[in-house]
Amino acid sequence: MDEWARRPTGLLAVMHTPVSNELDMPSPDEVETLIQLAKEWPSPADEPEVLANRFAHLLTLQLDQLPLPAGGRTLERWQRLSNVASLDLGLAKLFEGHTDAMAILEEISRPRRYPATARWAVWAAEPPFARLTLAPRGPLPMADGDRVVLNGKKAWCSGAHAVTHALVTTWYETVPYLAAVDLAQPGVRLMQSGWSAVGMAATASIEVEFADVEATLVGGAEAYLQRPGFWHGGIGVAACWWGGAVRIGDTLLAATTSEEPHRLAHLGMVDVVLDNGASRLRDAAAWIDCHPHQNARHLALSVRAAIDDIVSTVIEHAGRALGAGPYCRDAAFARMVADLPVFVRQAHAERDLEAIGRSLQQRARQNSATGTEKACAPDDSGPKHCARQGWRLT
Numbered sequence: 001m002d003e004w005a006r007r008p009t010g011l012l013a014v015m016h017t018p019v020s021n022e023l024d025m026p027s028p029d030e031v032e033t034l035i036q037l038a039k040e041w042p043s044p045a046d047e048p049e050v051l052a053n054r055f056a057h058l059l060t061l062q063l064d065q066l067p068l069p070a071g072g073r074t075l076e077r078w079q080r081l082s083n084v085a086s087l088d089l090g091l092a093k094l095f096e097g098h099t100d101a102m103a104i105l106e107e108i109s110r111p112r113r114y115p116a117t118a119r120w121a122v123w124a125a126e127p128p129f130a131r132l133t134l135a136p137r138g139p140l141p142m143a144d145g146d147r148v149v150l151n152g153k154k155a156w157c158s159g160a161h162a163v164t165h166a167l168v169t170t171w172y173e174t175v176p177y178l179a180a181v182d183l184a185q186p187g188v189r190l191m192q193s194g195w196s197a198v199g200m201a202a203t204a205s206i207e208v209e210f211a212d213v214e215a216t217l218v219g220g221a222e223a224y225l226q227r228p229g230f231w232h233g234g235i236g237v238a239a240c241w242w243g244g245a246v247r248i249g250d251t252l253l254a255a256t257t258s259e260e261p262h263r264l265a266h267l268g269m270v271d272v273v274l275d276n277g278a279s280r281l282r283d284a285a286a287w288i289d290c291h292p293h294q295n296a297r298h299l300a301l302s303v304r305a306a307i308d309d310i311v312s313t314v315i316e317h318a319g320r321a322l323g324a325g326p327y328c329r330d331a332a333f334a335r336m337v338a339d340l341p342v343f344v345r346q347a348h349a350e351r352d353l354e355a356i357g358r359s360l361q362q363r364a365r366q367n368s369a370t371g372t373e374k375a376c377a378p379d380d381s382g383p384k385h386c387a388r389q390g391w392r393l394t
Contacts, residue, residue, distance in 0.1 A: 046201065051088070051202040054091050064098055069232035070288050070293075075281070081240050085242075085244045093343060094203065131152050134151075143217065159203055161204050176224070187210060189208065197342050200338075237346060242310070249271070251318065255326070308349070
């Protein structure tokens with residue numbers, strides 16, 4: 001057997017010899033389930049059909065029954081998302097979307113309207129070349145639960161081959177809405193186009209066309225974007241990125257011996273940044289649970305940017321330490337380092353950093369104008385972004 005194939009990788013190894021501190025520990029039963037899945041799935045899925053089967057299996061095991069965000073167990077929710085990501089990033093993409101949809105329905109609608117066995121996706125991308133519009137079936141104004149008809153196209157529909165229902169962003173004139181749609185309708189057409197990526201290939205994030213498709217409104221106008229959970233879910237995605245980085249770090253740990261000082265140095269840096277990422281996620285979860293209804297935009301953008309940078313650091317140091325071997329001979333490592341950069345580019349890089357800077361600048365101006373000495377602005381701030389003059393250790 002090839003040396004790279006013999007090395008423990010992914011969650012199985014992480015559970016026993018973690019590179020960094022885990023966010024929190026799952027229940028013993030879940031640990032055993034995940035260890036067994038890691039044995040059955042030593043490498044991430046590289047075909048859409050395989051990924052669809054894995055996704056359905058997770059739901060059969062009821063691993064999707066996560067605590068809701070901002071309910072006192074946010075850290076546990078993110079820890080379980082990160083564990084799935086350390087198994088398979090494509091699987092995490094589908095799993096996170098499904099669990100996010102369940103949280104959205106709980107927050108602004110009524111989940112019991114829909115089948116308990118539904119496999120959900122959230123398709124909210126709004127590129128200029130793909131727009132979905134709605135026509136009301138009843139009188140205005142429209143509200144949660146109203147029936148509408150959808151027409152148009154959605155882009156980057158991850159897991160379209162694997163889900164039964166989707167929450168889709170759509171427009172009535174200039175007003176955004178969210179709608180729930182059963183995909184087993186004649187007017188839903190999977191285009192099999194729009195996704196040429198090597199990374200995350202198994203998610204088959206294709207374009208989907210809708211022609212006179214019945215749907216149900218989820219919340220009212222702009223409810224999807226205005227709800228507090230919008231930003232909570234954004235950090236949950238970052239927890240998945242972190243879990244993928246842990247899998248790469250685990251491969252480096254397993255391949256490093258005490259006679260390899262350069263690898264040890266790279267391993268040390270990987271441990272430092274993964275631990276930093278875990279700390280950011282822990283702090284963010286604690287803040288959200290203490291402030292469930294406050295605006296977490298600044299916090300979410302900051303945590304996502306931090307994990308983005310951490311992922312880049314882990315990939316760089318693991319690659320420099322290990323050389324070409326695992327890229328060429330370890331299917332799991334090769335798939336992870338192909339998938340993770342594509343997944344992370346869901347962040348908006350400098351646009352998000354600019355937004356963070358503008359938020360800080362605006363708060364500084366407001367505090368200066370009012371002469372306030374408050375440690376932080378509670379409406380749009382996380383625990384580490386709260387000084388009137390400079391940054392403080394609080």
